[in-house]
Amino acid sequence: MWKLTIKNLKARKLRLAMTALAVVLGVGFVAGTFVLTDTMNSAFDNLFSDVNDGLDVIVRAESEFESQLGGSRQPIPESLIETVRQVDGVQAAAGNIQGYAQFVTKDGEAVTTGGAPTLGGAWYDEPKGSLVIRDGKAPVGPDQVMVDAATADAHDFKVGDRITVITQVAPRTFEVSGIAGFGEVDSLGGATLATFDLPTSQEVFNKPGVVDSIDVAAESGVSVDELRTRIRRVLPDGVEAADAQAVAAEIADTIKEALGFFNIALLVFAGISLFVGAFLIFNTFSITVAQRTREFALLRALGASGRQVTGAVFLEAIVIGIIASAVGIAAGFGIALVLQVLLGAFGIDLPSDGLVFLPRTGIVAAALGIVVTLVSAIAPARRAAKISPMAAMRETAPKPPRFSPRRTIAGLVVTLIGVGVLFGGLFGDFGEPAQLVGAGAFITFMGVAVLTPLFAGPLANLVGLPMQVMRMPGKLARRNAARNPKRTAATAAALMIGLALVALVTIMGSSIKASTNKVLDESLEADFTVATGGFAPSFISPQVAVDIAALPEVSVVAPLRLGQFRREDKNSFFVVGTNPATLDEVTDLDVVEGSLRSLGDNELLLYRQTADDLGIGLGDTFGMQFASTGTEKLKVVGLFENKSLVQTDYVISLSTYEANFPEKVDFQVFVKVKDGVSTAVARKSIEAVMESYPSLNLENQAETKEKQADQVNQLLSLVTAMLGLALVIALFGITNTLALSVFERTRELGLLRAVGMSRRQTRRMVRWEAVIISIIGAVLGLGIGVFFGWALVKSLESEGISELTIPYLQLLGYVGAAGLAGVVAALFPARRAAKLNVLEAISTE
Amino acid sequence: MSLISNRPGAPASSAQDLLSRAAVVAVDLVKIYGEGEAAVRALDGVSLVVPKGTFTAIMGPSGSGKSTLLQCLAALDDLTSGKVFIGGAEISSLEEKDRTRLRRDKVGFIFQAFNLIPTLDAMENITLPMNLARTSPDKKWLDYLIQTVGLKDRLHHLPGELSGGQQQRVAAARALASRPEIVFADEPTGNLDSRRGQELLQFLRRTVDEFNQTIVMVTHDPFAASHADRVIFLADGRVVEEMVDPKADQILDLIKTLES
Ligand SMILES: Nc1ncnc2c1ncn2[C@@H]1O[C@H](COP(=O)(O)OP(=O)(O)OP(=O)(O)O)[C@@H](O)[C@H]1O
Ligand SMILES: [Mg+2]
Secondary structure, rough: OOOHHHHHHHOOOHHHHHHHHHHHHHHHHHHHHHHHHOOOOOOOHHHHHOOOOOOEEEEOOOOOOOOOOOOOOEEOOOOOHHHHHOOOOOOOEEOOOOOEEEEOOOOOOOOOOOOOOEEEEEEOOOOOOOOEEEEEEEOOOOEEEEEEEEHHHOOOOOOOOOEEEOOOOOOOEEEEEEEEOOEOOEEEEEEEEEEEOOHHHHHHOOOEEEEEEEEEEEEOOOOOHHHHHHHHHHHOEEEEEEHHHHHHHHHHHHHHHHHHHHHHHHHHHHHHHHHHHHHHHHHHHHHHHOOOHHHHHHHHHHHHHHHHHHHHHHHHHHHHHHHHHHHHHHHHHHHHHHHHHHHHOOOOOOOOOOOOOOOHHHHHHHHHHHHHHHHHHHHHHHHHOOOHHHHHHHOOOOOOOOOOHHHEEEHHHHHHHHHHHHHHHOOOOOHHHHHHHHHHHHHHHHHHHHHHHHHHHHHHHHHHHHHHHHHHHHHHHHHHHHHHHHHHHHHHHHHHHHHHHHHHHHHHHHHHHHHHHHHHHEEEOOOOEEEEOOOOOHHHEHHHHHHHHHOOOEEEEEEEEEEEOOOOOOOOEEEEEHHHHHHHEEEEEEEOOOOOOOOOOEEEEEEEHHHHHHHHOOOOEEEEEOOEEEEEEEEEEEEEEOOOOOOOOEEEEEHHHHHHHOOOOOOOOEEEOOOOOOOEEEEEEHHHHHHOOOOEEEEEHHHHHHHHHHHHHHHHHHHHHHHHHHHHHHHHHHHHHHHHHEEEEEEEHHHHHHHOOOOOHHHHHHHHHHHHHHHHHHHHHHHHHHHHHHHHHOOOOOHHOOOOOOHHHHHHHHHHEEEHHHHHHHHHHHHHHHOHHHHHHOOOO | OOOOOOOOOOOOOOHHHHHHHHHEEEEEEEEEEHHHHHHHEEEEEEEEEOOOOOOEEEEEEOOOHHHHHHHHHOOOOOEEEEEEEEEOEEEOOOOOHHHHHHHOOOOEEOOOOOOOOOOOOHHHOOOOOHHHHHOOOOOOHHHHHHHOOOOOHOOOOOOHHHHHHHHHHHHHHHHHOOOEEEEEOOOOOOOOOOOHHHHHHHHHHHHHHHHHHOOOEEEEHHHHHHHOOOOEEEOOOOOEEEEEEEOOHHHHHHHHHHHH
16 A cells, blocks of 8 residues: 555645645644744843843842833832942942933934833943943943944944933933943844933932842852852842842743733734645545545455555555645744744834744644644545445536535534634633633634535525626636535635634724724813824823923823732732823713722722622722732722723822832823813924923824724734735635646546637636635635624623724625635636646546 | 549539538648657548538547547647648648637537536537637527437436436537537447437438538447448558448448458
């Protein structure tokens, strides 16, 4: 049988290539995703393992947990630096401060990153850290700043230039004293870095008399642990002496954790591609085995057992699986690069120094490829073995599809289970919702795929109806699409999955946009919002709110601050700190019990649903653990139902916020203009105040809507682009099926050509068949997508997505696009069909 | 013995006259498959004239070039050298596009088997060439054809639901439906039992007698060949013998002499 397998593989190059390519694509995307995420992680590891090079111990305040927002530790007194220096075995010690600092270009634009932080810090000569001066000198005095090499390069900052740096205090101009890099590296993962001397840092980061940490180098011969013990003896309570390398690893971990979501998202996309790819592989196997029915029958007639035939098919699957997986893994490198470029196009710049290939990538990708291939081969192999020799030798005419009760019941049951699991995840209160939703969607797709062959025939006839206008080629295309419902169904199913997901995100996106618009219309009474552009976290100097409030044209200013805390169940959440009185004047949080205005020190306004879930009500206390101050008991004084504006479930007063968070920056400021003052006039005055903060934008409601719509759209296009690969695989599936069908119908094509079908008409016939299959896939996919979208939006109603909008026109556009894509998918098979040599085709068995 | 049959009508007087009165004229056809050592001269200088309204049978041993000749005459294949005229126009130098049109409009073809498109029903198969040409069929002629081949109650069946004989009759109807200049048939009765074969042959004969159709048919069966007006014998790619108004036993005798 082995010999036969090899012979078979050789004899059917085209079909083989088609099957293998299906596996290659699926495996390639999984491998590519792994390579990309590993590359990213290792780049971060490398960056941050170097960041504390030269340092041994870091003295800093203890913290309950690491906040993703940073700045979770209280500062420590500056006087400790001297204390630490005196410790025996300390070679050098220097104070460090970190904070927000954003460069302004020579054109007056704020320098932005693709999401990486814009940092500032204190420079010290000793100990020697990883930051080294490449050009110029260290910053000295209140007038000097040192710029990281990447920023200097990108914005043409030179030693001696005067540039503006925005900090949480105020924008200020500095002279560039020098340019620094991290060893060979120009920047830390795309972050910008401004360094000042220590006194200047204390000033611009608003930390007089204190430092965030003390960086220490040991004398040679003193171990890190020994030094830590010695330093600890002189430290006050609440201050720790940490291992510098452990801190570096901690930083890398925090960043990787923040990126973990991103890794998962990438793997989800890889999974989708593999799932779609599985349909392709399965379909290809089914077709090729069906085409070889006669061959198998002949073998059976010559005495091969059913088991031997199954074995041969299986062996073939293994050979294809192994070889194609190997190629797929290699292709993964290319796909990783493509993904990197794709993400870069959306402003997500990932650090990378050479692609990283872990053994895990090879093992998982190859295992997936081989298993999927084998599973795909099981059914066709068993079918091949069951064929009675005589039945196979007979001319096989297309049989009208029969109604199969077994398939109907199986399909319905699977679909219902899928929908049930999906609903359980969306609306239920058990298990991991995200995983349930994913599994539910997966099972639903499977169920629908089982059902599709039942109505693929009639559907093909229906979709193909308008194609009758194309006369004979259209008619034949329609019949061809309907003649083998299982094949058409499996081919369309791949596209169905891709399009369902695209429809889902489209509906999600438009619903989010409609919902935020509604919220802005109904519950925001402010005339303007001050915010930073883009995705990067906002840093607004509190001075901005103060300055605007001082304007005669302005009546109310409500700043919002953001912080992270842990609940008693150890889950982290965001909390908003605000001025309750002014926020109450510009927003309607829909407070159903108590009031926002009366929110005082150590009191909390809680989202109604969360309060219900936690079983607490007005007057109860709620424990909040803050990174720098530990656990505080807050009294619940109000419950609100509209959280779309504050975007958290927890609202505290500004004074409570300041008591528990060291940061002093706003992330959003709402502004209301005095009655009788025109907004245009007010805008001029406000913008004059904000002029020196180029990182900030003043938006009226329409602009806010537009910005949010832009952000949603950008995210949508990214997701759609990622789903694009699944769509490409699905389209490739159409190409594959058609190419194999053309092969199978060689004789018939020859006959058509012999009785006068032109090459053009032949191409048209194949093309229209592809269009019919595409449209079936699109229609089914959109149906499921709309259903999923409806369910998802409904389940997120409590999260503020109250409006379900289905952009019918856009979805209809997708159907058209799918049809067009079908035309593209048909290019190759159509050409093949048209090029067939009539005589040879006729004489094909 | 002249290659040009004297039936019906007198011998042609001039070349032009001949071309216009003949359905097909073939001049010195040579077809070589392959190259060098492996080259096969499937046709080795075949010339023949098929007058309009005649039924010609082509016979000869297996591998003698019968199918090749038919395919070259029907513009299904290229010639190595030589010329073919159909209805007075040369077709051997046509582009693929024009050949397609020729096959669609001027020529009908019946193969030994697999003549029908499985997704089209009998009626659709019959009108297929006209549909491809976007011309409408002659309704009366179509009715007559369907009547004669006896398929009235089978018109909306798919080929898979028809017997082999019925399928061949549908194929014959298709070949004749557009009233082509000439119909080529390659062993059309090869897969049929004698009764079904007989029915098909009688049908072909009637179209010649009643409608002046021209037919060229390859066959191995002397009884089938006896329905023709004349039989042309091929051997090793050459015309070796010709018989007018053949009877089955005469053909058998001739084959025996040719073989010895
Ligand atoms: N495509 C081809 N390539 C090479 N040689 C060919 C090809 N087709 C036919 N031949 C050769 O040309 C010769 C004539 O073949 P052809 O099919 O015309 O014979 P035939 O008279 O129709 O035979 P049969 O009665 O068996 O159908 C044979 O020797 C055959 O082997
Ligand atoms: Mg032959």
